[in-house]
Amino acid sequence: MLLEIEMVLRLLLAVVLGGVIGYQREKAGKPAGLRTHALIAMGAALFTIAGTLAFSNDSGRVAAGVVAGVGFLGGGAILHRHRNVEGLTTAATMWVAAAIGLAAGAGLYIVAPVTAIVTLIVLFLPHPE
Numbered sequence: 001m002l003l004e005i006e007m008v009l010r011l012l013l014a015v016v017l018g019g020v021i022g023y024q025r026e027k028a029g030k031p032a033g034l035r036t037h038a039l040i041a042m043g044a045a046l047f048t049i050a051g052t053l054a055f056s057n058d059s060g061r062v063a064a065g066v067v068a069g070v071g072f073l074g075g076g077a078i079l080h081r082h083r084n085v086e087g088l089t090t091a092a093t094m095w096v097a098a099a100i101g102l103a104a105g106a107g108l109y110i111v112a113p114v115t116a117i118v119t120l121i122v123l124f125l126p127h128p129e
Contacts, residue, residue, distance in 0.1 A: 006107075007049050014045035014104035017116040018097040024123050030090045032077055040070060040094055041101035048105025063102055070098040093119065 018041025019034050026033030044066045051062025074091030096119050103112040 010049060010104050010107060011042055011045050013109070013112060014041040014101040017041060017100050017104065017112055020116060021093055021097055021100075021119055021123075024120060025090055025093055028123075031087075032090050032094055037094065037097040040073070041097045041104070044070070044098040044101030045105030048102050052106070066098055066102060067095075070095055089123070093123070 015038045019038035022032070022034035022037025025037065047062050047066050048059070051059045074094045077091045077094065078085065078087040096115065100112050100115050100119075103115065
């Protein structure tokens, strides 16, 4: 029971951290927002938790699968319009949200929030025009 409570806390941490990044993207008017980033982070955390418990000898494959799957989602966020490419930052934040979810799912309680904070700092840097 205690182990499951910790797993739920890991999932909640992933949802909150992914959601904060997604909220920033939503406020910036980007297509992938709070729900998308929160779900990516939570899904990555759950895959990590399940992979660690069920496949303890091969949890690296679970992480690699998450990275590849989110890369596919991020690819869908990238658009080529005229001579511009749009959506690269959104795709990158989706990828980072997955990494944060993996970290939270693995119980890296300092690394996951610090990564989210640094991500937000980068997103608030001035955008060169």
